[in-house]
Amino acid sequence: MPSSTRLDHWLDIFQSSGCRLTPARLAVLEVVANSSTVLSPMQIFLAARNRAPRLGLVSVYRTLEILENLKLIQRVHQPDGCQGFINAASGHQHLLICVNCGRAVYFEGDDVTELAESLKEKFGFHILDHWLQFEGICRDCQSKNPSDPEKP
Amino acid sequence: MPSSTRLDHWLDIFQSSGCRLTPARLAVLEVVANSSTVLSPMQIFLAARNRAPRLGLVSVYRTLEILENLKLIQRVHQPDGCQGFINAASGHQHLLICVNCGRAVYFEGDDVTELAESLKEKFGFHILDHWLQFEGICRDCQSKNPSDPEKP
DNA sequence: GTAACTGCAAACGCTTTGCACCAAG
DNA sequence: CTTGGTGCAAAGCGTTTGCAGTTAC
Numbered sequence: 001m002p003s004s005t006r007l008d009h010w011l012d013i014f015q016s017s018g019c020r021l022t023p024a025r026l027a028v029l030e031v032v033a034n035s036s037t038v039l040s041p042m043q044i045f046l047a048a049r050n051r052a053p054r055l056g057l058v059s060v061y062r063t064l065e066i067l068e069n070l071k072l073i074q075r076v077h078q079p080d081g082c083q084g085f086i087n088a089a090s091g092h093q094h095l096l097i098c099v100n101c102g103r104a105v106y107f108e109g110d111d112v113t114e115l116a117e118s119l120k121e122k123f124g125f126h127i128l129d130h131w132l133q134f135e136g137i138c139r140d141c142q143s144k145n146p147s148d149p150e151k152p
Numbered sequence: 153m154p155s156s157t158r159l160d161h162w163l164d165i166f167q168s169s170g171c172r173l174t175p176a177r178l179a180v181l182e183v184v185a186n187s188s189t190v191l192s193p194m195q196i197f198l199a200a201r202n203r204a205p206r207l208g209l210v211s212v213y214r215t216l217e218i219l220e221n222l223k224l225i226q227r228v229h230q231p232d233g234c235q236g237f238i239n240a241a242s243g244h245q246h247l248l249i250c251v252n253c254g255r256a257v258y259f260e261g262d263d264v265t266e267l268a269e270s271l272k273e274k275f276g277f278h279i280l281d282h283w284l285q286f287e288g289i290c291r292d293c294q295s296k297n298p299s300d301p302e303k304p
Numbered sequence: 305g306t307a308a309c310t311g312c313a314a315a316c317g318c319t320t321t322g323c324a325c326c327a328a329g
Numbered sequence: 330c331t332t333g334g335t336g337c338a339a340a341g342c343g344t345t346t347g348c349a350g351t352t353a354c
Contacts, residue, residue: 136272177334
């Protein structure tokens, strides 16, 4: 899905779920919808403040909470701490993340549902959710200086 | 591996890596080595304080850091926040966690390495690490009151 | 007009650090 | 004896909350 279409889609869902569209929220939505990398609340704040100079960090947190509830973004857990967010591909949570630049790629991995089924039988667990994440270095970062961070 | 053997194993590695064995550290090691559930630093602190009454929370953090570096425990990321720790099965990071009681089960999932290989070809990523985690309700918790927490 | 939303500042909780004392080896 | 480890207290940091003013609808 192209970024512009995604933003329209988000605005649609956002408004029809009863949320008011304000400059602060629009700025956050634009930043997150147009990014294909994992972003921290602070990164989102800094980027969104260019579009809405009076923006406060608090509004970023509150908007992210709404977006997470609407399933428009998903939380990404990283080796160190964990408050990264990325726009959520429909239904999938299988991510490939570059530890150098933060770029993220969704991929298909339907064999996971088979695995879930066998776990259910084997251990008697009722499976609610799963999480598959790969970390590595993307092609671009491999060809550059490995210690050159390229966060957007 | 039985818990007692694991503790011995840990003490072995711990000491031969140059770390001194103190009452505080022993208490933390005993608690974590003998548990098969995901534990937060605070839970570990409370349990370990029974064995070493003068224990400080700070020592728990410091000991966990050492254990993580020695790969004896692994960090578990949970939907909400993420500072859970569990003793690490050798080489495997595939976990099945009960969201009710915290019990964790390691399982085999070697198909993940195949998947990693295909991702490498498809997207050009150099894969460094992966993470597969299932969340659900274990058999015991299914048969009990679902809202009855049973944290150890 | 009104309820939802805002930014600010302060509170909060978890984690880390500085330090003087202590004990493992 | 020496160096690494301890607990305490305080600092640090990211996140959340209370609030009075503001704005989308």
